Amino acid sequence: MENLRYSKTFIDVEEVNESSAVRRAYSAPPVMAPCLQTPKQFVLHQYEQRRTNLQVSNLQLGSQLLAAEDSVISWQVDLSRGSYGHPNICSRPCILFLFNKCHKHDSCGFCHMPHESKPPCLDKQQRDYLKVLPKVTFLKMLVPFVAKRVEGSELDAAVVLQLLKSEISVRSLSSSAPTVYTPRRIGLVLARMSLAGLVSTACTILPQDRFPKLMKKELERLRKVIRAFNLDTLG
Structure with missing residues (x-):
């Protein structure tokens, strides 16, 4: 060590032999794991994943269409009195039927068929x-x-x-x-x-x-x- 000069201080200095001191280990950056897939394999994997997701979405869409078709068939079998002539001359939509609370069935004077939106009216x-x-x-x-x-x-x-x-x-x-x-x-x-x-x-x-x-x-x-x-x- 270099010579140090201390003046008017209460600090105790202990000189350590540099040869006997334990060197601090240098930290090393983490080793990156080797890529298991080549760029071509990665692109193919992404393609297959998107294709699978698309097939699943198509299946879900198909099931929804089938459910809607079944509901339309059930409406046609059990039409209310106000549903005939839907959508041009039918009556107003039945509010109770939308909440499955209409017990009049075919004798109801309001429409039980699905309407796209609220019927327009003048204010x-x-x-x-x-x-x-x-x-x-x-x-x-x-x-x-x-x-x-x-x-x-x-x-x-x-x-x-x-x-x-x-x-x-x-x-x-x-x-x-x-x-x-x-x-x-x-x-x-x-x-x-x-x-x-x-x-x-x-x-x-x-x-x-x-x-x-x-x-x-x-x-x-x-x-x-x-x-x-x-x-x-x-x-």
Whole structure:
């Protein structure tokens, strides 16, 4: 060791012979384990794993489709009274049936078939706007939406459109209606409505009129025709 000089200190220094001191072991980095797979084997392993996951997902998707198909078949076997004509002229969805609490079965007046989303409806402000309009103007506003539903339906629902046009003709003789303008927000809601929804809207805007009653009777007639056809087919 080099010579050290201590002055005015209470530190005790013990000199150790360097030759007798035990050297501290130097730490070594961990040894990396050799890769068991070559890059090609690793890529093949990843490919096989993804392929297995894809097969499992396809099996799960297939089982879900089969379950959905079975549920649709069960709905068709046990249709409620309000389900006939689904989705164009059926009634509103049955809330109790969604929670498996509807005990009326085929006598239920609401639809037991699955609906994609909540049925569209006008809000209070939109309904109040339509009630202020002349009746002929409101009926003319419904014509293009009813015509689209009738043309896109597999049912013979042309009578509903004929009733609407006849009512417009009769009312136009006694009063002149202004040019029909459908507000954008109201038009978006009416465009999403089914034929039954449009008739229900007419009943809401014209509650004390005979025309909505005629439209509702025609829908009930169509539902009875479909019901009778299904019973004959199953029988």
